[in-house]
Amino acid sequence: METIDKLAWIEIKDGLILSTRTKGRTKFYFPGGKREADENDFSALSREIKEELTVDLIEKTVNYFGTFQAQADLHPEGVQVKMTCYTGSYTGTIQPAAEIEEVVWLGYADREKVSPVDQIIFDWLKEERLLK
Template structure:
């Protein structure tokens, strides 16, 4: 199985909900972020992707590293994603751009109606719930 290296954000809004995105032509919601380019650090990739996908400008030092997680890729059969996950607090509005078709803010319990990427469902949202109750 091939591995795709990505950086993703557990993006937390002013009301403590987290943002999930769905890329155009796909079904599964996931954290915003994307592939890490050659010569780029994970946090640099995250800042670039958040800007491209949501119009967010973040300072890389404001992204808190939460850990490394892996799961079967949602949109690329035969691939696994290896994710460097960062917590990012945002105050400004986000606007879907580039390949993002839909965004949704969710709280720790309100996701039963959404189709979720395996990494989001099995690793990131459980971590988010733990952080919310901590």
């Protein structure tokens, strides 16, 4: 079974979670991406967040949140995505950049608008009363 290894930033404010939509896509995804050669999780995640949202993660505030796995969106059946998630503070103003067309704050009612792995995270956040 093929597994895609990704990193994601979990940013929750007032019971809503930050999500992004890539140009040409209809589903929303948590911001983040894949590591490049020789990158650790923080350097890869901070690079991706800077590229996608123009903000800088503050390294000393970044904490492991959890790892979740599900069928990879837009991939053949059986291809899984393993998403290692982190929280953390940032400096700057969040705005879409690079391939990101839209930045939104979603609540649990928006669950069907996100990828399968993000839906698992939505469910967990709802159970923990972190998501409206």
